Amino acid sequence: MLEVLGRETSANVQKVRWLCEEIGLPYEHTNLGGPFGGTDTPEYLALNPNKRVPTIIDDGYVLWESNACVQYLASIHAEGSWWPTDAKIRGSAQRWMDFALGTLAPAHGPVFSGLIRTAPEKRNADAIAAGRDNFSAQLAIMDRYLGESEYIAGPDITMGDIGPAPFVYRWFNMPIEREDYPNLKRWYDSMAARPVFKKIVIDIGLQ
């Protein structure tokens, strides 16, 4: 059976679990990393020299980097739905996965780690405020785009929605000031209405 290694509170692990459960792919989940530790062991480094989570093992095949894991599983098990077969729709979906990885996640990082994973007395309020402004600016780009498209890559949900959604959950749930992004809100509400998203992302909460 497919193994998914990585703590359930990691947005990157959530992406992989979310896809698996949407497509009914059975997997065995092991919490690892963060408070669970285990990313520095020789056994884990042999699987993933990058020391981060998630790592997946699919019948002996080892893969890490969460978006690559999502694309791999979707291409094998969900071609034509989560992995769009149309090259232009797929290109658009991948674009938003890359945007989430290279732009949105780093922008949200200082806010999330500052407010959720740092004790109040140790927080750097200026860094958190600057991070919030940057996070908001990136979400404005998504909002603009979602004004023209129901899901991130067109009329149907795809793997492209999985990349940014766990970070957008954090935007709507962290104790921060929020600008009004109506298209982003409509899109996020459609994510939040999915039972799997609720189970894998919302019910885990901010940790």
Place this chain on the structure above:
Amino acid sequence: MLRVIGRKTSSNVMKVLWACAELGLDFEREDLGGPFGGNDSPEYLALNPNGVVPTIVDDDFVLWESNSILRYLAHEHGHGTLWPTDARTRARAERWMDWQLSVLSPALGPVFRGLVRTPEAERDMAVIGKARDAAAGAMAILDRYLGETAFVGGPEFSMGDIPVGIGTYRWFALPIEREDFPNVKRWYDALTEREGYQEHIMLPME
């Protein structure tokens, strides 16, 4: 004809140019970004609300995010070469594309900008030094992996080698201390034999 928008000195634009060379694809390139400006124009933002380069226009299809452009062009024009048809090989290649975006580029970026795009008097050598150490840590991960495989996706060159290959050129070209990473060096030497790499990547840094 394929339009590629973005200055050729951008490592992200370079990915597209090198891929086009590998695929034998004709394109027209327009300078934009950096010293050329234009990122903030309404016309460009209508194509790319993210305001960075590159953007491609292929007939009427507009795409931005360099690694996604690379995947798209590889899929359309490089089945079995840049685009591995085996799902596991392709995923290995894509993993290193993601890793360039999430690990290598954030580590190496401050070194490159500090030493190449910042006047000497304004350089923060502490920041540059710390980033160099992070970049060396990233190269150590790559070196370990390349001990087991000729290219990042497997025995053959693929799209996965392109983003990491561009960062690696900078690693070897920047005036910094470098640890000995023999597997990276062997792989890098193989890249330097490719025409597209020579033409678009192995250039003076600016």
